[in-house]
Structures are given as C-alpha cells and as structure tokens.
Amino acid sequence: MRSNRMGWGLLTPTLVVLAIFGFLPFFYVAYIGFFNWNAFSNQLGMQWAGVNNYRRLVFDPAFLDSMGRTILFAFLAVTTELALGFLLAQTLVKSFPGRAVFRTIYTLPLIMAPIAVGASWRLLTIPGFGPIPYFLDKWFGFDFNLGRYGTQAFITVLVMDIWHWTPFVTLTLLAGLTALPKEPNEQAMVDGANRWQVFRYLTIPMMMPVLLTTIFIRLMDALRIVDEVFMLTSGGPGTATQFIGIHIYRVVVPKTDYGYGSAMSLLVLYFTIVLCWLLFIAMTQVGKQKE
C-alpha cells in the first residue's frame, strides 16, 4: 500500500484556495442574510434579524418584478438559443470545405469579454450614429430608441444574448451529435422510420445528457447576467432591463443594504438550484415515457 500523504499534499493548495475564496464567502453570505446591516442606517453594525429579511423579500415588488423579468428573459433566451443551436449544429455534423473557418469565426463571441460584448452592442444600437436605429428609421420609418422604450431595450438585450451564446449551444450540441453512434439511426431508417421519428425517438433521448448540461449551464448564466446588460442599457430605461443580478448589485453596492442583499442572493441561488432540479426531473421523466 502506497501512502496517500503525497497525494493529499499535492491536492491541498487547490483545496485551500477554493475553500478560502470560494466557500468561505458563500457561508459568509448565508450568515449575513440573518442580520439587518446597512452601512447608511443610523444603527451601526449588524443587528440580528432572524428570517425577517426573507419575510420582507416575499412582498418586495422591486425584487419580484426583477425576478419575473429575469425568468422571462432566461426562458426566451435559452429556448431560442437551443432551437437555433440545434439547427446550426445539424449543418456542421458533416464535413465540408470551409467548415473549420466558419466554426472558428463563429466561436469568437464566446471568448470576448462580456463587457466588450455590451460595448459593441451599445455602439450598434446607440441613437445618433448606431446603424441599427439609422437603418430602421431610413427603411421602415421605425423609431428605435433604447433609452426611451423599455420593450425595445429588453428585446435588444435578448438579441445580444442570443448573438453571444448561440455559438456555445451550437458547439456543445455538435460535440454531442458527433459522438452519437450512427448504427441505430440507420437501422431505424431501414425499419421504415421517418426522419422526424428518428429525431424524436433516437436522437433526442441519446442527446439527453448533453442537452441537460447545455440547458443547465445556459440557464444558470442567463439568470445571473450582469456585465453585458450593464454596458448596453445599465438596467434601463426605468427598470425595463433590471435583471436580478443588477438588482442585487444595486441593493448591495450603492445602497449598502448588506443583510437584505445577502438574503436576496441566497434566495436566488436556492431558486436556481430548485429550477435546475425540477427541470432535471421533468426531462428524465419525458425520456422514460418514450421507452
């Protein structure tokens, strides 16, 4: 028997870094969530509040509004990206001249700084010299103004997110499609199944692990979007694009409502975990029914 001591020794630095900078803050947030703590309030320091912060959250319209907006955004973004990504991945399965070049350029948004993504979309949509408002006005007489119309701002953020992340969905699904065995499909075709049946009863179930991973990652990231939106609209006009990440940021940093912001963070984290869990159950149930 070899001693494990050196193994743990090699692993320790990694575990220590993750513990101090990853887990410690997490428990700290959970702890602060039980206190009233506002740097601007006349009561100094932390006051024990029990679950009052959580009680307040349930009836806080600003929180509920931004939560609802975030869920709507995440749902629209993720479903669109999945549908588009699946279609595009299908076209990339077979090799063709130029595929590598297309793929490489198409990947570019994924490694751009999100803040630069927001900046580039701001330049594209800015009233005054942005080409999108200019051409919409010139060709259709359409009044496009991000600073004035909330719905337009929301849709623009949505389009930006789809632009930014559809390549990711395409590539993960492509990885899944490439790894699929070919024989079952061919066998089913021989047995007289049509393309839709092959897709529905063979491709989808076999792709389930990759699909789930892709959906989870996209959902988690869409629910916590901050950087790009901050750059594009700063959450405005009004609260039209104030997603939960930005809302929490505003509560914690400019308003310094530490206890309330922490409770909110924890509730959102809990919500995300529950949502992913429900989705996991729903999708595996659907997978089972097919068999």
Added chain:
Amino acid sequence: MRTNSLRKTLGWIGLYTLWTVMIIVTLLPIYWMIVVSARSRVELFDTPTLLIKSFYTPNYIKPLSDPVFQRYLINSIIVATSNAVLVSILALFATYALSRWRLGGADNIFFWTITQRMAPPAAFILPLFLLFTRVFRLGNWQMFDTQIGLILVYCVFNLPFAVWLMKGIMDGVPPELDEAAFVDGANRWKVLISIITPLVAPGLAITFILSWIFAWNEYLLAANLTSVSARTITTGLAEFVSVTGTNWGEMAAVATVAILPALVFLVFIQRYIVTGLTFGAVKE
C-alpha cells in the same frame, strides 16, 4: 438522377449562404466597433456609412499614452498571466494526485464549485469585499485593491474547469511510466516534473490560455475589489459609460484593445472553449 444532383447543388448553396450570413452576423458588432474606433467625433455623426475610409488614430493614441490607462493594461496583463500560471501549476498537481492516488471524496469538491455558477455574481462581491478589507490584512497592507487578491479570486472559476480538463489528459498517461521511472531510481517529484509534465504540456497550454482569457475578461469582481492601483482594462472600459459626454471613438478603441487577446488566441483554443465553458462537462 438530374433532380438528385440539382437538390444536392441547392443544398450546398443553402449551406454556404446560411454560414456566410452567420459569419456576417457574428462579425457585424465587432466590425462596427472597429469602424467607430477609426472615426473622429465629427465623422461619426456625419457619415452614416459602414465603410472604413480613413483611420483616426488619436482614438487609440490618447488612451494608450495615458498613464492611468497604461496601468489598467499592465494590471490586466499581470493578473491574467499570474492567474494562468498559478491555475496551471495547481491543476497539474491536483490532477496528478487525483489520477495516481485514491483520494476519497476529493472529486466532489469540484462538483460543489458549480454552486458558484448558480449564485448571482453580485452575491460574492460583498463577502469578498469584507474579507479583503477587514480580514485579509497585515499591518497597513490589505488584500483590497491588490493584484494578488484578483489573482487568487480568479482561481475560483478557473480551477474547476482546469482540473476537469487536465484530469482527462492525466488519466491518459499510463501509470506504468511512473513505475518504470521508480525502478530507475527516480522519486515522485522527479517523475512529475521531468516525465509527466512534458507529456501533458499541450493540455497545460490550453489550460493556461483559457484561464488567461477568462481572467482578462472578468469585470464585476475587478470593479469592486479594486479602487485605484489594481484596476483592470475591463473596469477601464466600463468607466466610459458612467462618464457624461462619452467619447465613443475612444471607448470603441479601448474595447477593441480589450478583445485583441481573444482574436489572437482564437485559432489555438477554439476547439477547447466548450470544455472550458462547461466546467469540463462536455468534451470535443
């Protein structure tokens, strides 16, 4: 026969049209950013054209010769490079340990780090800010507004994917190689440094570049855990929007500089981006 080949030709035309459109759509925001960075303020509002006819260099020269902006740039380079080195070394050690010893429960730790990805990023600003200003300090020194603070914090999102990526590569190196070297009288360290490391070097290079890019791109923590001396280029870029009467040409120039590393590294890492972004869950 003829309809078949016609259909095939149409299929090809469709495929290339689709991907040409996709590439134009992908590049349009980036291209426009470069166009804006090439125009002076007057040109910007006067010429509604998508073409670059002349290049207005002051947009680049002014920020690049500004000492404040230079410091942002240098900070970004130092933080990203140190973080990438640290992550690569830690991931090398950790995955060697995980693949050569049975360390019960150790893998779970990396699974739990996914909660980081589920929580709103703003949730971590407050506890880290408090830790950096009140707990992690020695005398007059505090971790707030230092490069070392950012370097260590970025490990939290870079290490999990680095470990998953390296684990697969490390498992591919047969343990018999270690055994053979032991017979020749080498010790563990020597094996790790002179036999294993060269074999996994390509994986380390990918880990290094991806960590570097993710660290370079990070904004929210950099903006809130630094104030003056450790600010990075992404925070510099964000400062443009809060200033009234933004100089859009300069902002576009800074944003272009901020995505340059991505453009340079794109070709090398495009096949591994998916692995990096899924915490190693999806491999190509």
